[in-house]
Every structure is written in C-alpha cells, then in structure tokens.
Amino acid sequence: MKDAQKGSKARAGRRSFLTKGLAAAGAATTAGAFLGHGLSAFADDERGPEEKSGRLTHGDAALLRFAAAAEVIESDFWLQYNELGGIQDSEAPGGSGNPAYTAALNNLDEDMNVYIHDNTDDEISHFTFLNAYLESKGADPVDLEPFRTLPGSTATGSSGMPRITNLMKLTLDTSWWTRYRTDAQNPDLDPTATFPQAVPGLSKGKFTAIPRTDADLSPDAHIQAIANTAAFHFATIEQGGNSLYPSMAQRATDVEVLRILISIGPTETMHFQTWQDKAGHAVSPPFNVTDPTNGLTFPDLSEAGELLTNNLIMPEPCPFLSQKLPKCSIIRPTETRGIAMGVLKFLTDMGLFIGQSKEFFEFMRDLAEDADEARRGFGQ
Ligand SMILES: [Fe+2]
Ligand SMILES: [Fe+2]
Numbered sequence: 001m002k003d004a005q006k007g008s009k010a011r012a013g014r015r016s017f018l019t020k021g022l023a024a025a026g027a028a029t030t031a032g033a034f035l036g037h038g039l040s041a042f043a044d045d046e047r048g049p050e051e052k053s054g055r056l057t058h059g060d061a062a063l064l065r066f067a068a069a070a071e072v073i074e075s076d077f078w079l080q081y082n083e084l085g086g087i088q089d090s091e092a093p094g095g096s097g098n099p100a101y102t103a104a105l106n107n108l109d110e111d112m113n114v115y116i117h118d119n120t121d122d123e124i125s126h127f128t129f130l131n132a133y134l135e136s137k138g139a140d141p142v143d144l145e146p147f148r149t150l151p152g153s154t155a156t157g158s159s160g161m162p163r164i165t166n167l168m169k170l171t172l173d174t175s176w177w178t179r180y181r182t183d184a185q186n187p188d189l190d191p192t193a194t195f196p197q198a199v200p201g202l203s204k205g206k207f208t209a210i211p212r213t214d215a216d217l218s219p220d221a222h223i224q225a226i227a228n229t230a231a232f233h234f235a236t237i238e239q240g241g242n243s244l245y246p247s248m249a250q251r252a253t254d255v256e257v258l259r260i261l262i263s264i265g266p267t268e269t270m271h272f273q274t275w276q277d278k279a280g281h282a283v284s285p286p287f288n289v290t291d292p293t294n295g296l297t298f299p300d301l302s303e304a305g306e307l308l309t310n311n312l313i314m315p316e317p318c319p320f321l322s323q324k325l326p327k328c329s330i331i332r333p334t335e336t337r338g339i340a341m342g343v344l345k346f347l348t349d350m351g352l353f354i355g356q357s358k359e360f361f362e363f364m365r366d367l368a369e370d371a372d373e374a375r376r377g378f379g380q
Contacts, residue, residue, distance in 0.1 A: 051370075054138025059374030060257040061139040063248050064130055066340045066371035067261070068142040069364065070244065071127035073347065074237065076148075076164040078120035081230060084157045084210055086116035092124070098157035100217040101210070104227035108281040112231075115278070119234070119271050126264055133260065142367070147360045155211040169206035169351045172232055174198040176239045177276075178307050179332065183316040187333045189323065198283065198308065199232055201296045206351055209233045225291035228282035228298050233350075235275035240346055241268030246331055247339035251374045269331065273313065280310035340368035 053061035082088075083095020085105045105112040131141035144164055152163040177198035179185075185193040197203050208216065209230040217223050245265025252258040281287060284302035291297075301310045317327035344364055347353065353360065 051140040052138060053140075054134075056134075056137045056139050056257065057253045057374075057378065058370075059376075059378055060252055060254050061134060061137075062367070062370035063252060063374050064134055064257060064260070065140070065142050066367050067245070067248065067264070068127050068130035068134065069144060069367050070241070070343065071123055071130060072142065072144045073165055073352070074123040074241070075120070075127055076144075077167055077237075077352065078116070078123050080152055080158075080163060080165070080167055080210060081116050081234075082120040083159050084153060084155065085227075085230070086113050086120060089117070092117055092120040094159035094161065096157050098155055098211060098217070100223055101155070101157070101227065104220075104223045105230065107224065107287050108227065108231055108278045112278060115274060116234075119238075122267060122271070126267075130260070130264075144360075144363075147356060147363070149357070150355045153210050153212055155214050155216065164356075165352045166354045166356075167210045167230075167233070167352075168208040168212050169354045170202075170209050170229065170233055171204070171206055171349070171351050172199070172202040172229070172236050173346075173350070174202055174232055174236060176236065177279075180239075180276075180315045181307050181309075181312055183318050183327055186318045186320060186330075188335045189319050189321075196307065198279075198301065199298055201298075202229065202232055205294070205296070206354075207294070207296055219292060221289040222291050222293050224287055224289045225296050225298065228279075228287065228289065229296070231275065231279045231282045235272060235279045236350070238268050238272035238275055240343060241265070242272045242331055243333055244268070244339060244343050246334045247336045248371065248374075250334075250336040251376045253374075253376055253378065276313045280313065283310050338372055340371035341365075344368045 051061070051065070056064070079092060079094060082092045084098040085102045086092065086095075086097075088095060088097050102113050105116070109115070127142075134141045148162045148164050150163040150166055152158055152160065153168070154160060174197045175195035178195040179187065182195065185195070187193055187195075207229050208226055211217055211223065211226060216226060242265070245261050245268060249258055249261040249265065252261055280301070283298050284300060288298040288300045301308050303309065306312065315329045315331075317329040318332060319325075320328040320330050320332075348361075
C-alpha cells in the first residue's frame with residue numbers, strides 16, 4: 001500500500017508537468033520529427049493517472065521505459081558528437097562535420113569518426129526499438145522531446161538544433177579506469193572502496209567535450225584537449241550503460257524483457273571497450289596535452305604501472321558475490337538495488353543536464369523510481 005501510494009504520487013507529479021510541458025513541445029517540432037518518431041507521452045493525458053503497461057507487468061514496463069529514456073539521452077549527445085566529429089550520412093543526419101575537431105579526434109584513432117557515427121546509430125536504434133516494443137505491448141513509450149530546450153554548439157558543422165543534453169560543462173569521474181584494472185576490489189562487495197582517477201583534472205572543474213564556437217578550434221592543444229575530453233566522456237558514459245543493463249535485468253519478469261535487456265547491454269560493453277582503448281591514446285605522447293586555456297592536463301599513462309597503464313584494457317578478475325569465492329572477470333558494479341536512481345545521479349553529476357528544467361529532473365526521477373520499484377516475478 002505504501003509503495004502504491006508513493007508510485008501514484010510520483011506519477012501525479014509527472015502528469016502535472018505533462019500538461020504544462022505541451023507549450024515547450026511546440027518549440028522542438030523540427031528535432032522531434034527526427035528523434036521523436038511521433039511517440040508521445042503526452043497522449044496519455046486522457047487515460048488515467050498512470051502510464052499504461054499494456055500486456056507487460058508494471059515493473060517490466062518501468063524497466064524498459066527507464067532504459068528508453070537513457071537511450072534517448074545517449075542519442076541526443078551522440079548526435080551532437082556526430083554532427084561535429086563523425087561521418088556525415090543519412091543514418092545520423094543533421095550536421096556537416098567540423099574538420100579541426102574531427103582531425104583532433106582522429107589523432108586518437110584514424111577510425112574515430114567512423115566509431116562515433118556507429119555508436120550514434122546504435123543509440124538511436126536502442127531507443128527506437130525500446131519505445132516501439134513498449135507500444136507493441138500496449139504500454140506507453142517515453143518522449144523527452146519537450147525537454148529539447150538547451151542551446152548546443154554554434155561551431156562549424158553543428159546543426160544548431162536545440163538539445164536535451166549539455167556537452168559543454170562536463171565533470172568526468174574517470175575512476176572506472178582503475179576499477180576495471182584492479183583485482184582487489186569490487187564496489188558491489190565494498191561500497192566504500194575508492195578507485196583512483198585516470199585523469200584527475202577532469203573530475204574537478206567543468207570542461208567542454210565539443211567546440212562551443214569556432215573560437216575553440218585553436219590553438220592545437222586546446223582543440224586536442226577538447227577531443228581528449230570527448231574520448232574520456234565516451235568511455236565514461238558507455239561503462240555506465242555496461243552496468244545499467246545487467247543491473248536492471250535481474251528484476252525483469254518476462255523472459256522476453258530479460259532477453260531485450262541482456263541483448264542491448266553487451267553492445268554498451270562493446271562501445272565501452274572500444275572507447276577505453278581510444279581514451280588510452282589521449283593519455284600517451286604526443287596527444288596527452290595540457291590545455292593552455294584552462295590548465296586541464298592529460299597525464300602520460302603509457303608506463304604508469306598495472307593500475308593505470310593505458311594498454312591494460314582487459315578487465316582484471318576481481319571479487320564477485322563473495323570474498324570466499326574465486327575472483328572472476330566480470331562487469332562491475334551490477335548491484336540492482338537503486339540502479340536507475342544511481343544512473344540518474346551519475347548523469348546529473350557529470351553535468352550532462354546543466355540548464356535543464358525542474359520538470360525534466362522530476363520527470364526523470366519518476367521514471368527512475370518506477371524502474372527501481374520493479375520486482376522480478378511480481379505480476380503488477
Ligand atoms: Fe544504448
Ligand atoms: Fe551506449
């Protein structure tokens with residue numbers, strides 16, 4: 001009873017925004033035509049106080065809705081990267097490319113622009129599939145288009161369309177670097193464990209990962225530092241997805257919903273592993289620059305010892321489930337309790353939503369709370 005009350009209160013809060021949010025939705029029509037796919041959470045205004053779960057359990061629908069929201073968010077910022085630094089084609093349309101930024105990214109790997117494009121394409125497919133699957137089961141999809149209100153880059157190559165996410169004030173926790181390189185600790189077994197940062201500078205301060213204007217295209221060390229920040233953002237975000245899916249999957253009820261979560265999740269892992277390798281080039285000569293405009297320094301980790309060396313990218317075995325069991329090479333963390341709220345905090349703390357409205361945070365919090373209430377095997 002208590003949980004049900006909490007749930008309906010949260011949903012009531014979201015509904016009051018859904019009515020107010022309609023005005024904002026009008027401003028995003030152009031972008032919506034691309035990213036919105038005509039799926040609108042507003043349509044449920046006449047359908048009663050809760051999102052429809054259709055033929056899915058409430059828990060399964062909530063898990064998939066939170067995943068869909070995370071994927072819309074990923075798609076929004078990956079498209080910003082692709083417009084400026086990826087391959088330009090109809091799969092990820094909108095931009096025209098920024099030669100100086102693309103060149104700085106491609107210093108880290110000659111195929112960087114291809115990988116950026118393909119990661120963008122993957123994320124768009126993730127949210128499009130998840131929303132379509134929800135609808136196919138009679139459940140409500142997720143629409144974040146009303147929150148497409150943030151100004152993006154005005155540098156050459158940007159489409160200039162409004163954004164849901166902000167890539168210009170990022171604070172990055174790069175401790176995943178050592179979390180996957182140590183065999184001694186697993187945050188699931190020891191929540192107080194600390195893992196050193198790969199790039200300490202990125203964890204203090206706010207840094208842009210894209211050229212904000214053409215003034216950011218020089219000097220060379222400045223645009224390289226921006227590209228390096230992007231490279232670390234790519235890996236930071238994808239290791240988050242890498243933990244999100246297995247964490248949520250533990251509470252799926254329907255085997256097909258479980259199959260969706262354990263089939264999308266490993267593609268996030270493929271992204272993470274690729275980006276971890278590319279980020280390694282941003283912390284080795286000659287591209288481990290110091291940004292002359294703000295002092296952000298990318299250290300040389302090419303011979304930094306087992307915990308930090310940049311080419312040790314395979315996960316080290318670590319404690320799993322119990323210290324009494326042998327160490328095991330695994331994704332970590334995968335603690336399921338509170339995972340959605342944890343991911344929302346992770347995204348918020350990195351500055352991805354700076355400038356977003358109170359309504360946006362309420363909307364996301366409601367989705368996360370509903371996902372965290374999902375229980376395996378509960379029909380409701
Ligand atoms: Fe994704
Ligand atoms: Fe991803």
